[in-house]
Amino acid sequence: MTAMTAGPALASGPRTLRLRSVELAGGGRLDDVEVAYETYGELAEDGDNAVLVCHALSGDAHVAASDADDGTTRPGWWDVMVGPGKAIDTERYFVICSNVLGGCSGTTGPGSTDSETGEPFGLKFPLVTIEDMVDVQAALLDAIGVPRLRAVVGGSMGGMQALSWALRYPERVGSCIGIATTWRLGAQAIAFNEVGRTAILGDPHFAGGDYYDGPRPEHGLATARMVGHITYLSEESMRAKFGRRLRERDAHAFDFVTEFEVESYLAYQGRKFVERFDANTYLYMTKAMDYFDLCANATDPSEVFAWSPVRFLLLTFTSDWLFPTYQSREIVGAMQRVGADVTFAEIESPYGHDAFLLEPEAQAEVMAPFLGSLDGWRARREVSS
Amino acid sequence: MTAMTAGPALASGPRTLRLRSVELAGGGRLDDVEVAYETYGELAEDGDNAVLVCHALSGDAHVAASDADDGTTRPGWWDVMVGPGKAIDTERYFVICSNVLGGCSGTTGPGSTDSETGEPFGLKFPLVTIEDMVDVQAALLDAIGVPRLRAVVGGSMGGMQALSWALRYPERVGSCIGIATTWRLGAQAIAFNEVGRTAILGDPHFAGGDYYDGPRPEHGLATARMVGHITYLSEESMRAKFGRRLRERDAHAFDFVTEFEVESYLAYQGRKFVERFDANTYLYMTKAMDYFDLCANATDPSEVFAWSPVRFLLLTFTSDWLFPTYQSREIVGAMQRVGADVTFAEIESPYGHDAFLLEPEAQAEVMAPFLGSLDGWRARREVSS
Numbered sequence: 001m002t003a004m005t006a007g008p009a010l011a012s013g014p015r016t017l018r019l020r021s022v023e024l025a026g027g028g029r030l031d032d033v034e035v036a037y038e039t040y041g042e043l044a045e046d047g048d049n050a051v052l053v054c055h056a057l058s059g060d061a062h063v064a065a066s067d068a069d070d071g072t073t074r075p076g077w078w079d080v081m082v083g084p085g086k087a088i089d090t091e092r093y094f095v096i097c098s099n100v101l102g103g104c105s106g107t108t109g110p111g112s113t114d115s116e117t118g119e120p121f122g123l124k125f126p127l128v129t130i131e132d133m134v135d136v137q138a139a140l141l142d143a144i145g146v147p148r149l150r151a152v153v154g155g156s157m158g159g160m161q162a163l164s165w166a167l168r169y170p171e172r173v174g175s176c177i178g179i180a181t182t183w184r185l186g187a188q189a190i191a192f193n194e195v196g197r198t199a200i201l202g203d204p205h206f207a208g209g210d211y212y213d214g215p216r217p218e219h220g221l222a223t224a225r226m227v228g229h230i231t232y233l234s235e236e237s238m239r240a241k242f243g244r245r246l247r248e249r250d251a252h253a254f255d256f257v258t259e260f261e262v263e264s265y266l267a268y269q270g271r272k273f274v275e276r277f278d279a280n281t282y283l284y285m286t287k288a289m290d291y292f293d294l295c296a297n298a299t300d301p302s303e304v305f306a307w308s309p310v311r312f313l314l315l316t317f318t319s320d321w322l323f324p325t326y327q328s329r330e331i332v333g334a335m336q337r338v339g340a341d342v343t344f345a346e347i348e349s350p351y352g353h354d355a356f357l358l359e360p361e362a363q364a365e366v367m368a369p370f371l372g373s374l375d376g377w378r379a380r381r382e383v384s385s
Numbered sequence: 386m387t388a389m390t391a392g393p394a395l396a397s398g399p400r401t402l403r404l405r406s407v408e409l410a411g412g413g414r415l416d417d418v419e420v421a422y423e424t425y426g427e428l429a430e431d432g433d434n435a436v437l438v439c440h441a442l443s444g445d446a447h448v449a450a451s452d453a454d455d456g457t458t459r460p461g462w463w464d465v466m467v468g469p470g471k472a473i474d475t476e477r478y479f480v481i482c483s484n485v486l487g488g489c490s491g492t493t494g495p496g497s498t499d500s501e502t503g504e505p506f507g508l509k510f511p512l513v514t515i516e517d518m519v520d521v522q523a524a525l526l527d528a529i530g531v532p533r534l535r536a537v538v539g540g541s542m543g544g545m546q547a548l549s550w551a552l553r554y555p556e557r558v559g560s561c562i563g564i565a566t567t568w569r570l571g572a573q574a575i576a577f578n579e580v581g582r583t584a585i586l587g588d589p590h591f592a593g594g595d596y597y598d599g600p601r602p603e604h605g606l607a608t609a610r611m612v613g614h615i616t617y618l619s620e621e622s623m624r625a626k627f628g629r630r631l632r633e634r635d636a637h638a639f640d641f642v643t644e645f646e647v648e649s650y651l652a653y654q655g656r657k658f659v660e661r662f663d664a665n666t667y668l669y670m671t672k673a674m675d676y677f678d679l680c681a682n683a684t685d686p687s688e689v690f691a692w693s694p695v696r697f698l699l700l701t702f703t704s705d706w707l708f709p710t711y712q713s714r715e716i717v718g719a720m721q722r723v724g725a726d727v728t729f730a731e732i733e734s735p736y737g738h739d740a741f742l743l744e745p746e747a748q749a750e751v752m753a754p755f756l757g758s759l760d761g762w763r764a765r766r767e768v769s770s
Contacts, residue, residue: 026639069570127639187623187647191615194648197641198611198655204589219587226583227612230576235709238572244678252676254411254512255584256668260675262572263579270583283641290645291637293629321706324620 010090011066012039016106019139025129032115035140036061036097036106040082043146048174050146051088051371052137053078053097054154054161055359056256057228057285058277060105062089063097080360087364088153088371096146100161101136102128102284110280111212121280123210128284130292131158134164134319138172148172151371153355155179158322160292163331165292166310177312177367180356182323183301183331191324192231193286196224200279209280221279222270229269234319234352238262294331301334308335312342313370315363317355343370393458394474397424398450401491404524404531410514417500419493420525421446422483425467426475428624429530433530433559436473436756437522438463438482438548439539442613442670443662445490448482449475450603465745471540472749473604473756481531486521487513487669495665496597506665514668515542519549523557533557536756537712540564540741541708542670545677548716551695552679560696562752565741567677567708568716570684574707577616578671581609585664594665606664614654619704620739623647679716686719693720695703697727698755700748728755 018035038061045051053063055077064076064083074177082095099107102125110125117124141149152173154162159181163306166176184194187204203220233241242262246252249259258264295301314332316325325346337340347362356363404418423446428435438448440462449461449468467473467480484492487510495510502509526534537558539547544566551561570578588605590596618626627647631637634644643649680686698715701710710731720727732747734740741748 026637123641127637140726184629186620187627187629187645188615188618188620190629190645191611191623191647191651194645194651195608195611195615198604198608198652199584201641202608203587219583223580223583223587223608226576226580230573230580233573235573235706238576242572244569244575245570252411252512254588256508256672260572260575260579262576266576267583287641321620356674 010041010064011064013066014038014061014106017140018019019136019143022101022132022136022139024126025105025131026127028126030101030108030126033101033136034106034112035098035101035108035136036103037096037140037144038062038066039144040064040095040139041093043094047147049093050141050149051093051095052141052149052152052165053082053088053095054133054137054152054158054165055097055100056154056156056158057282057289058273059158060103061097061099063095078357080357081363081367087360087368089368093150093371094145094146096141098137098140100133100285102281104252104278104281109278110209110284111278120210120212122212123280125280125284127287127291129288130160130164133288134161134168137161137165138169146243149174149207151177152174153177153179153367154181156181156353157289160289160294163294164292166308166312167304170310171308175313175370177313177315177370178328179315179363180317180320180323180353181314183295184327185289186324186327189231190290190327192227192322193290195227197283197286197367199223199227200283204280206279209254211279216274217279218274221274221282222267224282225270225273226266229266231322232352232354234321234350236319236350237352240350241265259291295334301331302337305335305340306338308340310341311370312340313345313367314342315356315366316346316357317349317351317353318346318353319350320353322353393450393452394731395426396449398451399423399446399491402525402528403522404528407486407517407521407524409511410516413511415486415493415511418486418493418521419491419497419697420483420486420493420521422481422487422525422529423447423451423714424529425449425451425480426478428502432532433535434478435526435534436478437526437534437537437550438467438473438480439522439543439550439572440482440485441539441541441543441645442674443658444480444543445488446484448480453585463742465742466748466752472753472764474753478535479531480758481526481529483522483525485518485670487518487666487673489663489666492521494663495594495669496663498709502586505595507597508665510665512676515545515675516550516553516634518673519546519553522546522550523554524572530605534559536560536562537711538562538564541566541568541738542674545674545679549677551693551697552689555693555695558672558695560698560755562698562700562755563713564700564748565702565705565708565738566699567712569712571709571712572665572675573676574616576709578675580612582668582671584608584612585668588664591664596664601659602664603659606659606667607652609667610655611651614651616707617737617739619706619735621704621735625735626650673737680719686716687722690720690725691723693725695726696755697725698752699727699729700741700751701731701738702734702738702744703731704735705738705740707738
């Protein structure tokens with residue numbers, strides 16, 4: 001890590017904001033939306049140090065370590081990047097992270113109670129889009145007094161949100177940092193999502209999504225997670241990490257049991273996931289990703305970036321085959337054709353899609369100076385105000 | 386196609402041979418094993434024109450087109466390569482193809498009746514290996530009077546059998562042609578197989594493998610097939626074939642229905658598969674592939690090829706990420722280090738692993754002359770006899 005080792009950031013701890021209603025991109029409205037969020041560091045007087053971090057499919061608001069009530073430290077999902085002295089330095093920036101709309105970690109989602117019925121929504125919860133997630137984040141920032149963002153940052157599905165922020169709220173965003181992400185999900189990634197959904201929907205405990213009072217569709221969700229995990233790693237890293245090694249045995253069992261280490265790893269990932277994640281939210285998140293197409297309404301992707309005041313930084317990883325570099329290159333090309341301010345780097349890494357969680361140094365090397373410089377933004381703000 | 390268009394080959398039609406017993410590599414023995422096979426063309430008087438084709442995971446003995454009883458033509462799974470005038474020319478070669486041990490298309494497998502109980506074996510069927518499949522094929526050839534093979538050919542799991550033939554019966558094999566295959570399955574491919582098995586084993590209709598009298602684990606098997614299909618295609622070909630196109634609609638449904646063409650394609654592949662394939666056989670075939678390690682007992686893979694009299698041809702495809710080229714290069718390198726006779730070609734193709742079914746011209750270009758030349762083999766046979 002490039003970062004100094006330091007204690008947990010000055011953290012707000014989990015908080016919840018209630019929004020009276022949210023209008024959805026797919027039509028319809030959600031009332032009484034709760035948004036779970038956390039903040040780290042302090043908002044500067046000039047308000048120019050706010051950084052919104054957007055989480056990926058299975059993330060939550062707890063992006064960085066904080067002190068728990070019992071005196072222990074509760075690790076965050078992006079501790080390698082966010083904290084005192086880290087690339088997203090909580091001694092310098094005011095970092096906000098919220099659980100996305102449709103989530104299962106505090107923000108209203110399919111597992112929340114539908115006030116009309118007094119029961120959990122289940123599949124009666126409306127499909128939400130990346131744009132809806134972003135609109136909820138914007139409403140949250142309004143409510144907590146953060147009128148503008150120095151940067152919005154995210155990896156994977158978080159990167160989709162960051163890109164969407166730049167288009168929906170260009171005047172509120174200084175920089176957009178999208179990591180291991182894409183401007184529209186490709187056929188292969190949609191296909192993997194559909195396999196996961198098929199596994200969940202076919203679980204006998206799924207019960208049409210109304211399983212909250214009984215056994216949960218754990219087998220389906222675990223299977224979905226197993227598929228997902230394969231796509232987060234690279235062939236290369238799986239080879240290095242597991243190869244053909246057997247777990248706790250010297251010879252094949254000649255039986256249908258877990259034998260290879262890679263099988264054991266996937267089974268563990270599946271088991272661990274069902275303890276903390278809701279199957280319905282998995283359905284909603286994957287669908288939101290499938291629907292995401294940043295330039296869906298443009299005849300040429302370049303259009304949407306013409307005159308954009310936002311500075312873009314896009315990072316990809318060589319071995320990420322789920323969100324392959326060529327997709328970021330496409331959108332970087334579109335930005336460049338209209339003279340948008342874009343920096344792009346492909347980072348050499350064997351870790352596949354998960355590299356955004358595992359390669360702090362290489363990301364920090366580009367991200368920290370990019371975040372540090374906001375002269376352009378200040379100048380633009382002065383001109384436009 | 387390079388091939389002339391010609392009618393179906395002179396074909397034997399489906400036949401069955403019964404073997405009294407088969408000793409298995411994993412220990413144990415199977416009695417009364419039926420082997421479904423078909424032949425095409427005629428065995429030459431000198432016996433030098435026999436070509437054994439080995440099928441992949443979901444294949445069967447019907448490798449090439451033949452006339453059905455009702456006067457129609459029944460297509461074969463490798464019509465593009467096998468038939469009159471094709472690369473594996475049934476006017477020149479005597480082609481044999483049999484359903485593998487553990488299969489569900491005529492050869493004894495988990496769906497066959499266990500003579501001890503009078504019920505289908507289910508999971509009481511012993512785990513079979515690629516080596517067992519090959520031994521059964523060798524017994525079949527003994528029984529039908531084919532003492533030696535000009536070539537043994539196969540793609541994917543069929544290629545594993547071809548490689549295994551070359552090591553188990555080197556004196557009976559002139560050439561070994563392995564296409565889109567590997568000498569040992571890698572961690573990522575094992576992981577995908579495990580996802581498929583998990584989907585099947587968790588299907589409530591699986592019933593511990595004893596589902597033959599009731600509803601079958603169709604959902605699990607279809608899910609497994611969906612995952613499989615993604616790995617058979619390349620990201621590039623999925624993008625070209627489906628992109629983000631919606632099926633029969635202009636806008637998103639905002640509901641959990643099949644919307645994208647790629648989803649519809651996968652669902653169709655899943656549905657079609659369960660009509661013709663047995664879930665238990667899927668378990669056994671994937672396990673046999675996982676276990677396959679051609680050089681498991683050697684300290685150096687080169688060892689097993691020292692003094693091998695077999696000519697090898699290994700073909701891979703640039704976009705095949707399930708059986709990537711590097712794996713074939715590894716074994717080609719091992720062969721070369723001990724001076725084995727090996728030809729290797731990586732064929733440029735966008736079709737991923739399925740290219741062995743979809744790229745007849747490029748395969749024929751290398752394979753037809755390789756098959757045509759057997760001077761070396763004849764000379765060796767004369768020396769050794």
